[in-house]
Amino acid sequence: MAPPSSPTDHHIVALQADFIKIPEFQLPAPYTCTTTLYGQTSLSELHERIHDASILVLSALRVDAEALSPEVTPYLKLIVIVAAGTDCVDLEACRTRDILVSNCPAANTEAVSEHAIGLYFSTRRRVLRAHTLTRAGEWPRKKTLVFDCLNHDGTHPLTCQEEVAGIIGNGAVGKRIAQLARGLGMKVIIAERKQRGDASAPIRSDNEQGRVAFDAVIKQSTVLFIAVPLAPSTRNLLSTAEFEAMSPHAVLVNVSRGGVVDEEALVRALQRNQITGAATDVFAKEPAGPENSPLLAEGTEDLNLVLTPHLAWATQQTLVNYERLLKETVEKWLVGEFMNVVT
Template sequence: MPLASAEHLHIVFLQGDVLEIPKFNLPKPFTYSQTVYGWTTAAQVPERIHDASIIALSAARIDAHALSPEVSPHLKLIVMIATGYDCVDLEACRKRGIMVCNCPGSNIEAVSEHAIGLYFTARRKLLDMHMATRAGKWKEKGILMLDYVDKDGTPPLTCQEEVAGIIGNGGVGKRIAMLANSLGMKVIVSDRKSPTTADPSRVPFATVIKQSTVLFVAVPLLDSTRNFISTPEFDSMSPHAVLVNVSRGGTVDEEALVKALRERRISGAATDVFKEEPAGPENSPLVAEDAKDLNIIATPHLAWLSQKTAINYATKLKSAVEGWSKGQAVNVVS
């Protein structure tokens, strides 16, 4: 492998298993080589990026240490194979002049459809029904209806009875709203929790929290959205409410969510994202042993997974790398 230089770029893929890696057409005098790792943990990052001019990743913390000249002396460009980029220390990148790009809009269809699937699974307790049927409980008891009514004894709501609150009005939020509306739900789109200006097209955050029977969360992880749904919000929700989170782990207070479900303040929850990932019983209260009897549906941050997403990721990765080599900014976040 030739050493990285001003003209020779070495591209390192830290999570190569998540995408089809394109061929790059770089202008002269650039040449390139590449190293592909199927998956990379945070602990493996420093060693693997030492010779990189460009790194491409979907996950793994790229912190100030990894971005120091001693650890990554040749690094010029980071491409996030994702919409979110909160795992990269942007300030450290700015100090060194390292460009950071992402792949916005690549997974809108997959994530929004996954969100609707999570809603149905939690609202109608489909996984519990499946497991009970496979375990022979229907045959044993004759009828299982009473096992799947709400806490007040009423059957689950239909879509025509749902009020779908959308928190986050980006591409995913907009498409969830469209799908929810087409299913017959009343859709209300939340304003920011602390709005700076009034937006007549939005509903106040507190009102959405109070009125929604299904709440879809699709926001980036920022200082303003970290744990922004917590005990006060759960206390004001409808007892029939189902929370669906397809945004970023850390936006919803996991301990407060478990407490709200355990105290039967809301009906259910479904999430594709966790504060700590990969998540397991040891590091997330949502999948801990003492939460297994709660109506929580958990998927392993794979809402994005689809053929279309993979094509979009490869296309936007190619555009970002080739654009940078030509002095063009493509989907730059820092």
């Protein structure tokens, strides 16, 4: 790949094309482009692959300040993150060099929200444990598996009509999860930003009196959905203090970013039966394995902990939405129209 030959010539480099359908760009005159696709990219390959790019397309690959230095990316003008989260790119480094960063918000709202509800049911009803025991032939041996799938205190699961669903994060995904939860019969409360609050305050309906103090949502929820972006203010948003304050019947579902939940504190809370269960699609370090994630470490196998490998977004409609937004973002940027600007 050669560097751009003129200001109207662009090199588009897609670093994770296995996960993103790259469209045919229709550029207005006098602009031209060449497109280079890499199915997946390791960090060791990153600098060489992005050196001649003027437009960079990625979904979740870490691009740090060094990669964004003039020495590594001398021609870079635009980064399109084909995802909602932007924590993978050093935005301050982009600001310093006037590199525009855009993302694709709301493209995966339906997919992620539905996955969150699926994780809730899997955890609340101990679906994976029931499946494993049934496949192992334990049903005829024990005559019943009902007692193997009870809560840690020996009680049966709650129904949706008994649930108080706390929503932390009131963006597109949080709002959609709230709609789905209401449709299932849950009472929904939307958390304010984390601050000192009165956890003894009465439950207020989100569509009547607005949002509820963060501490009150933590204490009063029986299922807690996490749908906030990862930022300095949300890192370890839920840790030891929050788990100690939660209902012992509570189930936690995280479809935001792994760093929002303190993973070691979550494992301790499950081991100590402070909460009933948890499910996550995201991890502090990805790809996650026993060597780098407390959630997969030895001793966690029997916890009521449902794990999926960051694939809540992966539906046909999400890919259609991503392709459309990527195409529109690049083509409009060339004529001075900026979409979904992050920085």
